[in-house]
Amino acid sequence: MKPLLDTQEVCTTQRAAEILGISVSSVQHLVEAGSIDAWKTQGGHRRIPLASILAYKGQHAGNSAMSGAAPKVSASQGSPIILIVEDNPMQRTLYQRHLLDWGMTEQAVFCDNGYQALLEIARRQPEILLIDIMMDGIDGYEVINTIIADPQLRPMHIAVLSALSESDVLARGGLPPGVVFFSKPVNYDELRGYLRAACAQFTRDTR
CATH class of the missing domain: 3.40.50.2300 (Response regulator)
Known part of the structure; x- marks a missing residue:
C-alpha cells in the first residue's frame, strides 16, 4: 500500500504551508531562518523537502x-x-x-x-x-x-x-x-x- 506522504517528495511553499497548517509567509520565514531546509530553482521558485517539513512539524507541534x-x-x-x-x-x-x-x-x-x-x-x-x-x-x-x-x-x-x-x-x-x-x-x-x-x-x- 502506498504511503499517504512520500518523504522523498519535494514541496512548494504553498504545499508546505498546508502541511504545517500555517501561512506561506510563516513558511518563508522558517526557511530564511534556517529552521527548514530549502533551495531555489533556476526560475527562482523555492523547493522544500517533505522530510524537512515533517521533521520540523514533529519537533515543534507537541501538545500544549x-x-x-x-x-x-x-x-x-x-x-x-x-x-x-x-x-x-x-x-x-x-x-x-x-x-x-x-x-x-x-x-x-x-x-x-x-x-x-x-x-x-x-x-x-x-x-x-x-x-x-x-x-x-x-x-x-x-x-x-x-x-x-x-x-x-x-x-x-x-x-x-x-x-x-x-x-x-x-x-x-x-x-x-x-x-x-x-x-x-x-x-x-x-x-x-x-x-x-x-x-x-x-x-x-x-x-
Whole structure:
C-alpha cells in the first residue's frame, strides 16, 4: 500500500504551508531562518523537502500544556481562553503560579514556540494572547502579524511580554496598534490588572 506522504517528495511553499497548517509567509520565514531546509530553482521558485517539513512539524507541534489538571475551558462555557506563548520553562512556571493565585489557571493554555501557538490559535481562537517576541523559528512578531492578517480569526486581546526595552521594540518597527507591551521582569500587578480587564470585557460582550 502506498504511503499517504512520500518523504522523498519535494514541496512548494504553498504545499508546505498546508502541511504545517500555517501561512506561506510563516513558511518563508522558517526557511530564511534556517529552521527548514530549502533551495531555489533556476526560475527562482523555492523547493522544500517533505522530510524537512515533517521533521520540523514533529519537533515543534507537541501538545500544549494546560496548567495543573484542570479541564479545558472554552469561551462557550463562559470563560475566556488565555493562550500564553513562552519558550523559557522557568518563566512559564512563574506565569502558572501567578495565574493559580489569581484564580485563572483553568483558563490557561501554554505553548513553548510560535509554530505550536499558531496551531492553537487556529484550533481554539483564544480571547487573550500573552506572547514573548524573541523566540527561535516563528517568533512573536510573526505570530501577531499572522493573527492580524487573518480575517477569519476573531479579534483578541494581545500583550507582548519581552526582555527587550520599548525603544528596542520601536527600533524593530514597533508593535501593531492595540497590542500592549509589558517589559520583563514582568510587573505582575500590572499583568493581573490587564488580564482582569480583558476578562471583564469578555464577560460584558458575551452577555
